[in-house]
Amino acid sequence: MLTFDRLVLDESGPIYLQILRYVKQGIAAGTIANGEELPSRRVVSALLGVNPNTVQKAYRMLEEEGLIQSHTGAKSCVVADEAARSRVRTQLLGQDARAMISAMKQMGVTREEALALLDSLWKEDDAT
Amino acid sequence: MLTFDRLVLDESGPIYLQILRYVKQGIAAGTIANGEELPSRRVVSALLGVNPNTVQKAYRMLEEEGLIQSHTGAKSCVVADEAARSRVRTQLLGQDARAMISAMKQMGVTREEALALLDSLWKEDDAT
């Protein structure tokens, strides 16, 4: 079952969005199997040290996107086939990359420079 | 003088951070000359349709970073030599890229895939 072990909250934005993104990344990565159960709202809130309502907000948005299913009394579970996985993956990758490209172009960075920087930082991150 | 023409506000975060980032990107790109005057808080607030206090918050942070100077009664102006430019540029590029790399690795993206994606989206953005 999903553990939320690798989710470290920061001050970059609303907590419910960080939870939402974490689950989406797991789905995109294939780390979370189709039909897999999610830990309950209360368990996650205790793990992260946040309010149950905050977790509920993230779970609700996941359900509205059709990525999880919830039934009163029972645990929620993931419903994400290969098509959904691919869709989420493309969505997340596109969001991040486009924002970075826009910022880089505004700073006068060339395509070659951008590729070199990405390659360099990628390897640097590997070494850590 | 800096016009704030290319700054389009979105819902990605606080307005004062978007203004802060816009000016920083201008400094990093060399679009803004050293000693150049900034439009007043009131002018910018009217241009963007936001409150003067919001602009003031961004200007204040710029001053705290030593990138602009303000004197009561007179217009603020940029004080950013080549060293400061380089520092800001590295700071912005590193922030964006590292965040994207972290997200990509968590989604199981390979380095080659990341480079191909960046190259592809860069060209796609050129065409727009």
Next chain:
DNA sequence: CAAACCGTATCACTCATATAATACACTTAG
């Protein structure tokens, strides 16, 4: 000099985020 503009500061208000404390109906495990 005087009017216009500027940086700065303050107060009150709205809204989103997050917390806190419950409550209720349903499912599941002992």
Next chain:
DNA sequence: CTAAGTGTATTATATGAGTGATACGGTTTG
């Protein structure tokens, strides 16, 4: 069956972000 756990809902409170209005003193310009 019973108790524990679960999804869901409600109300109240606190905080930060952003707005709106206003004020004061200093600088610039005609």
